[in-house]
Amino acid sequence: MxxxxxxxxxxxxxxxxxxxxxxxxxxxxxxxxxxxxxxxxxxxxxxxxxxxxxxxxxxxxxxxxxxxxxxxxxxxxEKPNSLAPAQTFDPRLPGKTYPTGTESTLRTADLPQRPVPADEADIAFAPVAQQAAWIKAGLLTSRQLTDIYLARIERLDPTLHAWITVMPDRARAEADAADAEIASGFYRGPLHGIPYGLKDLFDAKGAATTWGAAPYKNTPVKDEDCTIVQKLAGAGAVLLGKTTCGALAYGDIWFGEVTRNPFDPREGSSGSSAGSASSVAGGLCAFAIGTETLGSLVSPSHRCGGSALRPTFGRVSRAGGMALCWSLDKVGPMARSVEDLAMVMWALNGHDSADASSLATSFSYAPMSDFSGLKLGFNEAWRENATEAELTAFDRALALGAEVVEFKLPELPSAPLVQQLLAEAAAAFEELTLSGQDDLMVWQEEAAWPNSFRAIRFLTGVDLIQIDRLRRRWMQDMEAAFEGVDLVIGPNFASGMLTPTNFTGHPCLVMRAGFQETRPRTIFGAEQAPDAAPAQTPVAVSLWAPLFEEAKLLAFGAALEQELGVADTRPVL
Incomplete structure (x- = not known):
């Protein structure tokens, strides 16, 4: 038989x-x-x-x-990954008014004139705003900055494993073109000549897009750029290459290695925007592009100590990128300082007809120093399990002059929501399960994709619809929770905000709060080497805002970053 x-x-x-x-x-x-x-x-x-x-x-x-x-x-x-479902998610609720328009405006803080440092590491770790000022003034060329980062990648990536594909020829050609334009008097803006890394979920001409997964590591080289690369090219940014990502946008394990935390290379960088977070924190690029479906910007930024902005769902185009979960995937910038995120967001914002979920809305950023008219939400219960760094960040935020109001998360179940993510992801990669190629994936534990893709097939279609109805209720109740609240600050994970705000599409800013003593941890934060020597590793906090209110998030975050004074601390590599 x-x-x-x-x-x-x-x-x-x-x-x-x-x-x-x-x-x-x-x-x-x-x-x-x-x-x-x-x-x-x-x-x-x-x-x-x-x-x-x-x-x-x-x-x-x-x-x-x-x-x-x-x-x-x-x-x-045949269902290619780029074929989106007919039903698309829209975070906007009927009967509510949201910002409209298509323009992006940017005004950054005034910087004092500083000479270019002699130490190349000081140049590499300088904020994008400072690098841009040097380039605009002719004190630093894009080619010089690009070569600094390419040299750092060559020297440090054998330790960090943060890059899948480095593109030196393209990077140097783009840098030379940027220098020529600036010399001729044509200046595109603050990203002109600034080198960056692209999470390897997105297409870039001249490189393969592997999605970090063994079944796709030998895919053909792409012959065109995705939308966000096109937008960044229009702003004059220089593409260094493709950063690593956990296979199929989950974790920090890819087909070549485990991407490492620059502050403690004994542990992984978390993910799935693993290489982008590690490269930003390690000074291997000026900024990077990451994505989030459920924590993939927040988690590696928390682990590696960078800043990241998860925009409102639909604000940034995903065209030309891998779809994991069509109703949840979001693209966002990662950098070493909050205001740098605003500069990248200025370039990325805008409607794209190639993305079925793309929304048209304006983006206007300017620094703020007076927060007396702002209402800051906080829940005192979040102090209970907070680290010293988090407590300091909460206290400094609450003392910035905003009116502090109590914030309560809606009392609704959030665990069922995750089943929708798993179902969409299993649909996106059904062929792996049916063909047996899921066995090629490096990570095969219970929590890994292969097991999740198999198990979720037992979820019924009726239950999936009911989960979507719960999601609608979350959208309604979260809208009510933000009524009269401009911003909320809290812990990244213990607040309970991570899952529901991803499903409702609300924007989130994650930023460094300080440091803690840790021993090497698993991707989920459990200590895996209790006898190892401790290390000082970063701690981050999150800020959330109503839909499309990224400018307030960034302005308040930039002021808080200045107060905390911990963003400039570098890893020893």
């Missing part, structure tokens, strides 16, 4: 109905038949959490067989 394998079962199953086939494996083997039976349905009921009568099971058989036939037709239909 032939034993059915897991993949045999998946081939005869269907989305939520796969459970019917899988749960009835034993009876199918005994009966030696591939047709649906009441016994198989009865076993599947245990997975679906329902109970039917024998007569109801008999009646369902033709309907289920028709459904399975339809699913086979669906699986035979």
């Amino acid at each position: 032939k034993k059915n394998t897991r993949r045999d079962l998946l081939k005869i199953g269907a989305a939520g109905l796969t459970g019917l086939a899988a749960a009835g494996r034993a009876s199918a083997q005994e009966e030696g038949a591939g047709t649906m039976t009441p016994a198989r349905i009865a076993e599947a009921e245990k997975l679906a959490g329902v109970a039917y009568t024998e007569a109801e099971r008999e009646q369902m058989i033709p309907t289920i067989e028709d459904q399975l036939t339809a699913i086979q037709q669906l699986r035979a239909f």
Whole structure:
């Protein structure tokens, strides 16, 4: 008697109905038949959490067989990763008014005139605003800055494993072109000539896009740039290459290595924007591009100590990038200082017809020093498990002059929301599961994608719709929670804000708060080497705002960063 394998079962199953086939494996083997039976349905009921009568099971058989036939037709239909669902997520609620417009304006803080340092490390770690001032004044060329970063990548990446593809020829050509334009009097703005890293989920001409995953590491070289690379090129930025990402946008393990935390290379950098966070913190680029579906900007910034902005869902185009979860994926900048994020956001903002979820809205940033008219939300319960660095950041934020108001997270379940992410991700990469190529993935633990993609197929379609209805309720209640609140500050994870604000599409700023003593940790923060010598590693906090209010987030964050005075501390590499 032939034993059915897991993949045999998946081939005869269907989305939520796969459970019917899988749960009835034993009876199918005994009966030696591939047709649906009441016994198989009865076993599947245990997975679906329902109970039917024998007569109801008999009646369902033709309907289920028709459904399975339809699913086979669906699986035979080619579905490239770029094919988005017909239903698209919009974070805006009916009857509410949101900012409109298409313009992006930027005014940064005035910098005192400083000479270019003799030490190249001082140049590499300087804020983008300072680098831009030197380049604009002719005191530093883009080619010089680019060569500094390329040399640092060559020297330090064998330790950090933060780059999948370095593109020195393209970078130097773009730097030379930027210098020529600036010399001729044509200045594109504060990113003109500034080198950056691109998370390897996005296409760039002249490089493969591997998504950090072994099944895709030998994909063909791309012949065009994604939208965000085009936008950054229009602002004059210089592409150094592709930074590492956890395979398929999860974690810090990719097909080549584990990306490391510059402040303690014994541990991973967290992820999935692993290489971007590590490179920013380690001074291997001026800024970088990352993404977040559920923590992929926040977590590595918390671990490595950089700053990152998760924009409102739909503000930044994802066209030309890998889709993990069409209704959740967001693109954002990562840098060493908060105001640098505003400069990158200024270039990235804008509607893109190539992204079905793209929204048209303006972005206008200017520094602020008077926060007397601003209402800052905080929950005193968040102090209970906070580190000293977090407590200091909370106190400094509450003392900046804003009116402090109590903020309460809606009392709704958030765990079911994650099932929607898993279902969309499993759909995006169904072929890996059905073909068995999921076995090629390096990370194979219970928490890794291969296991999650297999297990989520037992979620029913009805339950998935119910989760989406819960998501709508979260949107409504979170809108009410932000009523009369301009900003909220709290811990990245213990606040409970990470999951719901990702699903409601609210913007988030994560920024360095200070340092703590740690020993090497797992990606989820558990100590994995209790006998190892301790290290001083960064701690970050988060700020959240109503939809499309990134400018307030950044202005307040920049002022708080100045008060804390810890953003300039560098790792010893």
